Amino acid sequence: MGNKQLMKNYRLLLENASLKTTPARLAVLSFLNENSDPLSAESIFDHVAGEHSPADRATIYRILETFFQKGIIKRLELGEGKYRYELTGEEHHHLICESCGKIEDISDCNISEFEKEIGRKKKFTVRRHSLEFFGLCSDCQN
Amino acid sequence: MGNKQLMKNYRLLLENASLKTTPARLAVLSFLNENSDPLSAESIFDHVAGEHSPADRATIYRILETFFQKGIIKRLELGEGKYRYELTGEEHHHLICESCGKIEDISDCNISEFEKEIGRKKKFTVRRHSLEFFGLCSDCQN
DNA sequence: ATATCTGCAAATTTTTTGCAAAAAG
């Protein structure tokens, strides 16, 4: 998808969320879009800082909070004591290599059956779940 | 189980992990043992601070890190931007109510099959996984 | 006796907040 088209999409995305289109927001969106890995606030700040129109760290945090509240991005915790963020898309989970830190995506967790069971047994309504796998990636097996 | 017996168990647990038995460590272990909910470092500190032999915040953090490294406790992230800890026991997961904050335990996630599939498909060796459910508990349904 | 553990104080990391100026629609 061309950059022009992308920008149009971002504008629409923001408009649908009743948010104004600003350079900082576009920068955050496009950086998240370029990266398949979930990103920390700091790495987003670092990247946006190197742009034509750098943004303040507080602005980045506020943007991420707003996007998270609107459901535009997901907020993850991968055992690092800080948040990571990724664009909301197909539901998927992550394989985090405890040796090299590589993060892979994985889909089809098929946990919806279990969620229904929870609803019945515990009278708990599941809205979302977090599921992350920690271990060793193919490169770090030996 | 009587308190005497518990103390003996804690001593053994620590000895097996090549750790010295200290008042602060015993206090942390017994507070974790009294609580079924996973606890934050701060709440553990607060509790131990009210004891006959209060411990420094840094000591609490160091104890928790050590226990985590030894596998004595689990370190969880429940979407709060901080860690929580619980004694290692039967594998289980949590239902976190997004309305009142109540945390319930749940077992039998039956995800081992999926983990094997991951091993085959992605050549990733799963060592552990995190699985938490967020939603509404029975008291907060309406 | 010796290695481990703790307290204290200071620092680091991650995230949040108040307020006035700037920008978007």
Place this chain on the structure above:
DNA sequence: CTTTTTGCAAAAAATTTGCAGATAT
């Protein structure tokens, strides 16, 4: 023109670290 967003500076929250003295074995 009005509401939202941003920058700046400061603060808060969570966690870590260095080092010297205290404690456990």
